[in-house]
Amino acid sequence: MGRLADRFGGRLGAARSGAGGHRGARPSGPAGRADGATGPEDPVGDGPWGPSPVIEVRSLRKTYGHGDATVRALGGPPSARVGPDGGGDGVDLVVEQGDYVAVMGSSGSGKSTLMNILGCLDVPTSGRYLLDGIDVGGLDEHQLSLVRNRKIGFVFQSFNLVPRTPALAQVELPLAYAGVRAAERRRRALAALALVGLADRVDHRPNELSGGQQQRVAVARALVTAPAMLLADEPTGNLDSRSTGDVLAVIDRLNAAGRTVVLITHEDEVARHAKRVLRLVDGQIIADVRQAPADGPPPALLDPAAFPSSPAPGAHAATPVLTGSPLDGGASR
Amino acid sequence: MNPVEILRFAVGGLAANKVRSGLTMLGVLIGVAAVIILLAVGNGSSQSVKDSIEKLGTNALTVTSGGGFQSGSSAQGTKPLTVDDARALADPADAPDIASVAPEVTTSQTAVYDGTSHSVSQVVGTYPAYFKTSNSRVDKGDYFSADDVLNSRKVAVIGSTTATDLFGTVSPIGKKVVIGGTPFTVVGELATKGGTGFQDPDDTVIAPLPTVQNAFTGFGSLSQILVEAKSSSATTKAQNEITTVLMGTHGIKDASDVDFQVSSQQSLLDTQSSTNKTFTVLLGAVAAISLLVGGIGITNIMLVTVTERTREIGIRKAIGAPRGVILGQFLAESTLLSLIGGGLGVVAGLIGSRFTIVGIRPVVIPSSVWGAFAIAVAIGLFFGGYPANRAAGLRPIEALRHE
Numbered sequence: 035m036g037r038l039a040d041r042f043g044g045r046l047g048a049a050r051s052g053a054g055g056h057r058g059a060r061p062s063g064p065a066g067r068a069d070g071a072t073g074p075e076d077p078v079g080d081g082p083w084g085p086s087p088v089i090e091v092r093s094l095r096k097t098y099g100h101g102d103a104t105v106r107a108l109g110g111p112p113s114a115r116v117g118p119d120g121g122g123d124g125v126d127l128v129v130e131q132g133d134y135v136a137v138m139g140s141s142g143s144g145k146s147t148l149m150n151i152l153g154c155l156d157v158p159t160s161g162r163y164l165l166d167g168i169d170v171g172g173l174d175e176h177q178l179s180l181v182r183n184r185k186i187g188f189v190f191q192s193f194n195l196v197p198r199t200p201a202l203a204q205v206e207l208p209l210a211y212a213g214v215r216a217a218e219r220r221r222r223a224l225a226a227l228a229l230v231g232l233a234d235r236v237d238h239r240p241n242e243l244s245g246g247q248q249q250r251v252a253v254a255r256a257l258v259t260a261p262a263m264l265l266a267d268e269p270t271g272n273l274d275s276r277s278t279g280d281v282l283a284v285i286d287r288l289n290a291a292g293r294t295v296v297l298i299t300h301e302d303e304v305a306r307h308a309k310r311v312l313r314l315v316d317g318q319i320i321a322d323v324r325q326a327p328a329d330g331p332p333p334a335l336l337d338p339a340a341f342p343s344s345p346a347p348g349a350h351a352a353t354p355v356l357t358g359s360p361l362d363g364g365a366s367r
Numbered sequence: 368m369n370p371v372e373i374l375r376f377a378v379g380g381l382a383a384n385k386v387r388s389g390l391t392m393l394g395v396l397i398g399v400a401a402v403i404i405l406l407a408v409g410n411g412s413s414q415s416v417k418d419s420i421e422k423l424g425t426n427a428l429t430v431t432s433g434g435g436f437q438s439g440s441s442a443q444g445t446k447p448l449t450v451d452d453a454r455a456l457a458d459p460a461d462a463p464d465i466a467s468v469a470p471e472v473t474t475s476q477t478a479v480y481d482g483t484s485h486s487v488s489q490v491v492g493t494y495p496a497y498f499k500t501s502n503s504r505v506d507k508g509d510y511f512s513a514d515d516v517l518n519s520r521k522v523a524v525i526g527s528t529t530a531t532d533l534f535g536t537v538s539p540i541g542k543k544v545v546i547g548g549t550p551f552t553v554v555g556e557l558a559t560k561g562g563t564g565f566q567d568p569d570d571t572v573i574a575p576l577p578t579v580q581n582a583f584t585g586f587g588s589l590s591q592i593l594v595e596a597k598s599s600s601a602t603t604k605a606q607n608e609i610t611t612v613l614m615g616t617h618g619i620k621d622a623s624d625v626d627f628q629v630s631s632q633q634s635l636l637d638t639q640s641s642t643n644k645t646f647t648v649l650l651g652a653v654a655a656i657s658l659l660v661g662g663i664g665i666t667n668i669m670l671v672t673v674t675e676r677t678r679e680i681g682i683r684k685a686i687g688a689p690r691g692v693i694l695g696q697f698l699a700e701s702t703l704l705s706l707i708g709g710g711l712g713v714v715a716g717l718i719g720s721r722f723t724i725v726g727i728r729p730v731v732i733p734s735s736v737w738g739a740f741a742i743a744v745a746i747g748l749f750f751g752g753y754p755a756n757r758a759a760g761l762r763p764i765e766a767l768r769h770e
Contacts, residue, residue: 155685155764176689182763183687194682194767198383208686210372255686 086167088131088263088294089152093124094161096147096317107147108317109161124161125319127312129263129296133328134289136308137298144317149267149298153186154178166262183212187256189266193248195240195255201227202236205255212259226254230284246277253284263294270304282307282334290331306341307334373692377699380672391668392708395743398658399712400719402739405654407720407729409647414730416639420632426466426599427500429635430456430592430609431628445626446617447588450576455616456594462608464601465594469497470576473590474583476547478533478572485532489571490546492579493593498524500595503573508540508555516575521582524555528569546572549582594629602631651735658739661708662746669701669754680758681766694759701751702744709743 095109109124125148129135139145150156151163154170163170166185173181188194195204205223214222227236230250240248249269256264266285270278286307289295297308305311306325309332313321326333334341381388432448453470456462472492478485497503498510503524511522523546530539530553539553551574560568580586596605609629610622619625673680680693713736720729 150764153685155767156762176691179684179687179689181687182685188685190685190767194678194685196679196682199379207683211683211687211689211692213369259687 085131086164087128088133088166089127089129089296090162090164091125091127091152092162093126094148094151094158094163095124096144096151096156097159106317108144108151108158125317127319129294130328131262131294132289132292134286134295134307134309134326134332135297136305136311137296137314138300138302138305138311139314140300143314145298145300145314146267147317148314149265149296152296153188153265154182179211183208184259185262187253187259187261187264189249189252189256189264189269191268191271193240193245193252193272195248195251198239200237200239201232201243201251201254204240204251205258208255208259222258223254226258227251229257230254231280244277245273246280249273249277249281250284253281253288257288257293261293263296264288266295266297268299269297270299270301278304286332286334290335307332309333370695373695374699374703376692376696377703380676380696380700381703384672387668387672388704391664391704392711394661394664395658395705395708395747396661396712396715398654398661399709399739399743400715401657402651402654402742403713403716403731403735404719404724404729405650406647406735407716407731408724408727409643409650410732411720411730412727413640413643413647415727416643417636420636420639426596426602426605427632428594428596428602428605428609429630429632430594430613431630432588432591433626433628448592448627449588452613452616453589453592455612456592456609458612461612461615462605464597464605464608466597467496467500467595469494469500469593469595470589471497471591471593472576472579472584474547474579476572476583478529478544478546480533480539480542480544483533485529487529487546487570487572488567490579490583491571491573492576492584493573494576496595497573497593500593503560504558505555506558507538508553511554511573511575516577519575519577519581521549521551521574521578522554523551523572523574524557525553525573526557526567526569526571527559528567529572530556532570546574547583551578602633606631654739655742658742658746661743662705662750665701665704665747666750666753668704669697669751670757672700673697673754673758676758677761677766677769680761681763681769684761684763685767690759694755697755697758698748698751701755702747705743705747705751709740709747712743713740 093109096107097109098105098107137145137148147156151158152165154165157171165181168181168185170178170181182188196207199207202220202223205226206219209219209222224233224236227233230253232247232250232254235243235247235251238247240251243251249272253264253269256266264285269281269285273281282304285295285297289309295308297304299305309324309326309328309330311321311323311325312319313323326336330336430448430452433445448470450470453468456465457468459465470493474490474492476487476490478487491497494516495510495513498505505524506527508524510524511520514520515522523544525533525539525544533539533544534542539556542553543550544553545551551572557569557571557573577586594605594609596602606629610625613627614620614622614625617626683693716736716739717731720731722729
């Protein structure tokens with residue numbers, strides 16, 4: 035574990051500084067961000083090529099079955115015509131730090147497959163995937179579990195909370211796997227729950243929480259390790275419009291605080307919250323639309339009036355501000 | 368991820384399904400308790416046989432007729448044991464190491480008293496020396512005397528079982544009881560010997576030798592001669608003297624051609640304990656099988672648990688649980704099941720072996736307690752290993768898709 039922690043050390047530091055500050059006056063432009071990432075508190079830096087993207091995917095393909103029964107879930111047919119994104123065979127995708135990407139597509143378009151691969155839950159058939167600068171393809175099972183623990187925060191459509199476990203323990207779980215001590219774990223889990231507005235529900239079990247509250251617990255669990263990116267698979271798919279607004283508001287604020295978010299959805303309403311929208315058809319990216327600059331605040335916070343379903347940022351005034359919050363302690367020991 | 372944390376997860380997992388966990392533990396509990404109790408019963412029975420044989424006196428020797436196994440050819444020349452043989456043995460000049468001699472005839476008769484009938488398994492006709500040699504003490508009344516023997520009086524000393532069956536709570540002393548058609552006056556009741564095996568040593572009637580011979584067996588051969596050596600260290604010498612004397616009276620020249628057997632209590636003890644060892648091993652095997660079944664129960668329940676919690680395993684893996692932690696959690700669950708089940712089984716076994724079971728007072732073998740407990744825990748580890756490994760080996764994506 036130590037070996038890998040060393041390997042991750044610099045990267046985690048970079049991710050932390052990227053996620054940590056810049057809420058109030060976020061400098062615009064890549065130069066400003068590079069400065070932030072290689073600040074004095076982070077001497078390791080990101081190498082001679084500047085900050086690495088959180089996600090860098092090259093000709094990613096995923097097939098199921100063999101021979102005639104082969105199904106291409108991602109990347110399209112091997113000899114397909116060149117797609118609109120110019121990627122040809124396989125999916126190419128680069129997501130910068132602080133970006134807020136919505137992946138859209140009808141069911142069967144490969145968006146869940148993409149999400150599983152990005153989340154290191156599944157392995158691609160071919161192609162390269164660099165997560166926060168680390169080539170995931172070369173990692174063994176134990177290292178992958180570390181990557182899932184430290185680099186990725188999952189939010190699932192069906193919440194996927196551990197049954198019969200109180201909210202606080204749910205949120206502490208990833209920290210427990212990361213080996214954080216009990217007192218520290220509790221402090222950070224409470225902070226994360228406060229951040230999603232559930233400070234008064236820490237002892238509730240999943241069956242005692244509404245869908246929206248369960249999903250917010252899941253969000254708290256996803257962000258408690260201060261991961262490089264938040265990966266949400268249709269996080270609002272099972273929620274009513276009010277809860278949808280609550281959850282999206284939390285995600286918006288997280289992104290505004292610098293957390294990279296990749297969100298999979300088939301609802302345009304949800305996709306409107308993103309800074310960048312990708313459309314997936316038959317395993318190929320056919321459209322890539324930028325709605326807001328990657329290093330600015332997300333559209334919902336820029337223009338709250340356009341998003342009537344989501345509460346104004348001030349609605350959760352009691353929740354702590356992300357900057358300097360205990361969450362930024364990082365997951366590495 | 369420290370072991371305490373893993374243990375906490377495991378306890379949580381078990382507590383989530385209390386009935387199931389409890390029943391699984393019950394399987395192990397029964398297995399462990401069965402091993403402890405059955406081995407204790409086996410041990411207790413051999414212990415009590417040993418005790419009752421020792422009670423008989425280790426300086427007692429038994430002479431029986433017959434040449435033993437190796438000399439079937441001499442069967443036609445076998446001379447039965449007679450009262451004359453016994454008299455010869457009682458001669459202190461020829462057999463200085465013999466303290467007393469009691470010739471014995473044994474039969475089985477039905478005793479009737481006041482309409483109550485009881486089948487006595489052992490009606491013994493003998494001399495008063497029998498009481499001391501066979502460690503039979505009279506509790507109420509008195510022994511019959513040498514005078515009773517000489518005069519063939521119809522008196523009897525009865526065992527406690529016989530007394531209870533015939534007379535109930537009434538004192539039998541002085542009562543007339545009809546044994547096999549002959550009326551006997553009860554002069555004494557023996558103290559309860561207690562004992563095990565197929566024959567109740569307290570179900571007996573002891574009467575003067577000529578009386579029993581006259582009434583039932585006839586004045587022919589004796590069943591056996593009970594000889595008491597002067598001390599337990601003199602039994603070997605006494606044994607040799609018996610052989611010499613009886614070879615003389617039976618006119619046998621070759622020592623390998625004897626038509627009688629002299630057995631000491633020690634040899635009886637050896638035979639008995641080897642029989643008991645077999646008995647104990649059989650009981651232990653039955654108990655071990657039940658322990659094994661308990662172990663398979665653990666596997667079964669853990670497999671069900673893993674299948675049922677596949678999704679949970681997927682969630683845990685998605686949020687970064689390493690393989691080792693999942694493996695540890697499920698292994699800890701199965702080991703906890705066997706540990707608690709085994710611990711309770713030890714308690715149940717120790718409590719259970721405080722009771723008398725089918726007339727046997729169980730004597731716990733300490734090594735069986737440790738052994739059963741250790742095997743139970745090892746079974747938990749071993750049988751939990753497969754399901755735990757399966758849980759840990761699940762791919763997160765498949766586990767998450769599991770419904």
